[in-house]
Amino acid sequence: MEIQTVKKMEKEAIKSSGFDFIRLGAALFFMVAVLSYSFMSTGGIPNNVFLAIAALFGAYMAMNIGANDVANNVGPAVGSRALTMGGAIVIAAIFEAAGALIAGGDVVKTIKKGIIDIAAFGTNADSFIWAMMSALLAAALWLNFATMAKAPVSTTHSIVGGVMGAGIAAAGFSIVSWGTMGKIAASWIISPVLGGIIAASFLFAIKKTMVFKEDKVEAAVKWVPVFVAVMSWAFITYLTLKGLKKVWPSIVDILIFLPDTKKPTFIVAAIFGLVVGIIVYFIVKTVVAKKAHNIENSRIGINMLFTLPLIFAAALLSFAHGANDVANAIGPLAAISDAVMTGGISAKAGIPLWVMAVGALGIAIGLALYGPKLIRTVGSEITELDQIRAFSVAMAASITVIIASQLGLPVSSTHIAVGGIFGVGFLREYLDTTKIQDEIIHDKERIVDEKKQLKALHAELKTLEVKEEKGKTEYERIVDLYKMIDEEESRLKKAKKMLKSAQKVKYVKREAVKKIIAAWVITVPAAAVLSAAIYFMIRGMVL
Numbered sequence: 001m002e003i004q005t006v007k008k009m010e011k012e013a014i015k016s017s018g019f020d021f022i023r024l025g026a027a028l029f030f031m032v033a034v035l036s037y038s039f040m041s042t043g044g045i046p047n048n049v050f051l052a053i054a055a056l057f058g059a060y061m062a063m064n065i066g067a068n069d070v071a072n073n074v075g076p077a078v079g080s081r082a083l084t085m086g087g088a089i090v091i092a093a094i095f096e097a098a099g100a101l102i103a104g105g106d107v108v109k110t111i112k113k114g115i116i117d118i119a120a121f122g123t124n125a126d127s128f129i130w131a132m133m134s135a136l137l138a139a140a141l142w143l144n145f146a147t148m149a150k151a152p153v154s155t156t157h158s159i160v161g162g163v164m165g166a167g168i169a170a171a172g173f174s175i176v177s178w179g180t181m182g183k184i185a186a187s188w189i190i191s192p193v194l195g196g197i198i199a200a201s202f203l204f205a206i207k208k209t210m211v212f213k214e215d216k217v218e219a220a221v222k223w224v225p226v227f228v229a230v231m232s233w234a235f236i237t238y239l240t241l242k243g244l245k246k247v248w249p250s251i252v253d254i255l256i257f258l259p260d261t262k263k264p265t266f267i268v269a270a271i272f273g274l275v276v277g278i279i280v281y282f283i284v285k286t287v288v289a290k291k292a293h294n295i296e297n298s299r300i301g302i303n304m305l306f307t308l309p310l311i312f313a314a315a316l317l318s319f320a321h322g323a324n325d326v327a328n329a330i331g332p333l334a335a336i337s338d339a340v341m342t343g344g345i346s347a348k349a350g351i352p353l354w355v356m357a358v359g360a361l362g363i364a365i366g367l368a369l370y371g372p373k374l375i376r377t378v379g380s381e382i383t384e385l386d387q388i389r390a391f392s393v394a395m396a397a398s399i400t401v402i403i404a405s406q407l408g409l410p411v412s413s414t415h416i417a418v419g420g421i422f423g424v425g426f427l428r429e430y431l432d433t434t435k436i437q438d439e440i441i442h443d444k445e446r447i448v449d450e451k452k453q454l455k456a457l458h459a460e461l462k463t464l465e466v467k468e469e470k471g472k473t474e475y476e477r478i479v480d481l482y483k484m485i486d487e488e489e490s491r492l493k494k495a496k497k498m499l500k501s502a503q504k505v506k507y508v509k510r511e512a513v514k515k516i517i518a519a520w521v522i523t524v525p526a527a528a529v530l531s532a533a534i535y536f537m538i539r540g541m542v543l
Contacts, residue, residue, distance in 0.1 A: 080387045091318065093368055134535035135531050200392070210224075218292075233273035317398070382508065
């Protein structure tokens with residue numbers, strides 16, 4: 001039997017290592033293809049070797065974004081079983097790539113978030129190129145490490161740390177905009193707290209309006225269309241503000257009735273969302289009313305109604321993420337491309353199609369090859385999710401960004417999504433606190449009673465055992481007492497075990513919370529130190 005078990009384990013290990021080899025081979029093939037294309041298409045241009053190596057780093061960074069960051073968009077849907085792992089990867093890969101290519105824009109800021117002063121490089125294009133290469137590689141390496149450790153971290157913060165570290169190495173601490181860095185540090189608290197509060201609020205509202213009702217089906221017919229309509233408004237508003245801002249001028253040229261602005265205003269985005277929300281409300285109301293007689297009058301029945309909205313949420317979040325965060329991979333690469341082609345340093349750089357393709361394809365490939373590990377972490381290893389809880393997290397992901405953008409607060413989509421998961425888990429603990437406390441009080445009272453009974457039995461047994469002359473009745477009673485003491489001790493042990501179990505009920509895994517928060521806090525400094533070290537290494541090899 002043991003030999004069979006060992007053989008089975010060996011077989012699984014060989015199968016796993018074979019799959020790992022295939023994944024590594026596919027990733028290396030993509031990176032080598034990018035390197036080769038970049039080198040051959042820029043032949044004869046000075047510093048084209050640096051551009052080719054930077055393209056390699058950009059491909060590596062894009063794959064790491066796909067492996068780590070995309071999990072926040074589809075993880076809750078997978079954890080709640082609204083989507084299978086395969087389905088989530090296909091949907092996310094398609095919409096991430098579509099968001100990057102369609103709405104990623106044709107111009108990108110070369111210095112992410114304006115965290116360093118570009119003027120500090122002067123006319124030294126070489127130093128700038130080395131700094132951007134260092135930032136790319138450092139951010140990618142940190143994301144790779146975080147993915148291996150199953151810690152969802154912010155790719156934006158990773159590249160920010162990389163740019164800061166390389167900037168300091170190149171021109172000293174004065175190059176950094178410390179006010180901007182302070183805002184980024186503030187987002188470590190603002191993002192998860194806002195995401196958690198909003199996710200918990202929606203979960204509580206759904207529980208109060210439907211789950212806690214006796215006739216859950218009747219409540220669902222009334223309220224599910226409302227919640228899905230609110231979600232539609234939030235996502236269309238979010239998508240307009242974050243996913244379409246880079247191609248907004250082109251949209252304004254086509255739809256001439258829109259205000260002629262460089263990017264969509266909140267009012268315009270909210271009106272778009274409102275129109276879609278109203279349409280969705282009447283569609284969902286009709287569909288739910290027709291299905292009412294087939295819906296189970298239970299939480300499970302209500303859960304099933306949120307499956308389709310969750311799939312749409314995963315797709316829309318992926319599109320907005322691809323449009324918004326592709327700049328983390330291609331921003332520095334576009335800056336290097338511009339510097340190599342022009343020989344100068346620009347605050348903004350045009351994005352060649354091949355550079356955009358590197359970002360879009362890299363994110364999709366990284367997600368397909370290495371995304372499942374983080375998707376499982378986000379979806380099931382922090383707290384247990386069902387469709388209602390996952391829906392609340394998706395709502396938090398969109399509404400928090402909308403609120404933050406209007407208030408000018410710095411937020412991270414990664415921290416919002418994970419904070420939302422924390423929020424729904426802690427709300428479950430809070431709602432069950434009274435029930436658990438009642439169980440603890442009951443168990444403690446039971447233990448006290450059992451101890452009193454046990455003490456009385458021991459006292460009676462002692463009295464009988466010290467008695468010199470004992471008859472048949474006394475001996476029979478002694479035997480019975482021993483049996484009763486054994487039974488009483490067993491009941492006492494069981495009561496203590498139940499008490500310990502009641503006191504340990506936690507819906508959010510504390511170790512996961514500690515690990516993730518620690519990764520968030522050290523992301524910027526870790527990427528900065530790594531980037532500075534890489535910069536000095538590159539400069540040392542070149543000079």
